[in-house]
Amino acid sequence: MSPRLLFRSVAIAEAVTWTLLIVAMLLKYAVKADFGESAVSIAGFAHGLVFLAYALTVLIVGVNQRWRFGVLVLGAVSAVIPYAAIVFEVWAARSGRLSGPWHRTATSDRRDHTWYARLLRWMLRHPVILVVGAVALLAVVMTILLVTGPPITVGA
Secondary structure: OOHHHHHHHHHHHHHHHHHHHHHHHHHHHHHHOHHHHHHHHHHHHHHHHHHHHHHHHHHHHHHOOOOOOHHHHHHOOOOHHHHHHHHHHHHHOOOOOOOOOOOOOOOOOOOOOOOHHHHHHHHHHHHHHHHHHHHHHHHHHHHHHHOOOOOOOOOO
């Protein structure tokens, strides 16, 4: 799977979970459906997980593709606005920021000699460790977020 295909897939998943969350919120608050609370909980969990996966994907693909810090931040922030991840993906693809393969070996580019670029190259050469590590990181972060609860309580 190329960096472009991975990024596009996760951006689409992020947009789909936004849609699920928006529909669930409409069911809960506008329609006042009996199952609205459950729908928001399920869609919220799914969106939260994919949101974090998207942020991690922005980091992995961005380091691989040697994006500047501002582009990394813009990519991560695009997940906050509904459907902006798709707009960012289209822009990144059209501007060539998603072109090219995974960089498993260093080049003469100075950006290939940072500790995080070396770590990513090592992980790309060991894809099982990369996937297991990413899943474990997502599980730990989601667990922490679920234990701490929402930042605000509606109606409190």
